[in-house]
Amino acid sequence: MKPNYSLDDMRLFWLVAQAGSFRQAAEQVGIPPSTLSRRINALEQALGLRLLHRDAHRINLTGTGQQYLQRCGPLFSELNDISGDLQAEKHEPAGLLRIAVPVNTTYRWLAGALNQFQLRYPKIDLDIRMSNWVIDVGEHAIDLAIRVGEPALQGWIARPLTNVQSLLCAGNQATQWHHIQHPSELINYPLVVSSPINVWRFEHQQRRESFDFRPQGNVRLFVDDMNIAMQAVEAGVGIGYLPRRVVQEHMQQGRLVALATDWLGPLRKTYLLYRDRDNQPLRLRLLIEYLLQAAPAEY
Secondary structure, eight states: OOOSSOHHHHHHHHHHHHHTOHHHHHHHHTSOHHHHHHHHHHHHHHHTSOOEEEOSSOEEEOHHHHHHHHHHHHHHHHHHHHHHHHHHHHHSSOEEEEEEEOHHHIIIIIHHHHHHHHHHOTTEEEEEEEOSSOOOTTTTTOSEEEEESSOOOTTOEEEEEEEEOEEEEEETTOGGGTTOOSGGGGGGSOEEEETTOOSEEEEESSSSOEEEEOOOSOEEEEESOHHHHHHHHHHTSOEEEEEHHHHHHHHHTTSEEEESTTEEOOOEEEEEEESOSSSOOHHHHHHHHHHHHHSOSBO
């Protein structure tokens, strides 16, 4: 049978029993003592049992009231603890954050930044999911995600974080490809493709021209790790379309050569994604602010 009293009435009884006074309990919940007394009367009427003995100066629990308190007391104590823990999330830098990030982003700069963040906030724990594929952020209960390119997460807030710019390159020893001047020529040569970039986009650095090339048919290696792709390009397996900052040091060392240098990939933004601008736990707000400051302009 459905009870004709509310959980809130039970909680009010628990508060009165804890305080030993209608006046003190009423002050805690911000209602008049007379209103509180009527709510307890209604609970007793619904139960058909007397829970409290009242006199002019104090209240006492009946035997039934003591039994009732013993049964419902632990419930409301636990609810109070839960409420306190949730309030602590709002005001204390502690707890677990789950983050979904691309592999190359993590290797290039994010891992070091997260290490420093945890040293600054030793009570904040991180669960990092590294993948170059789009994972289900809902299924994995992700708090914060980093995505390269235009984000497609409905209902999530996207903040620009940093940039990536790619270029064509080949191994220093692969001189047979060094003469390439235009991306359209790539159809004639072996390629190394690093996913998830399936379309190689180019912009001319002097003229307002753009060109899209979709590798197919002549792909010697398809891999979802940027460093493996770079090693294959350096070894002469094929031509790659790789982030400028990733290959910069190898080019300076003479191990890689830029091709079609008038054509570079457009700046692709990397975004920081999270669900809610308001009602964030403090640990998430701190991480968002930290990453926005720590991210390099390009990587």
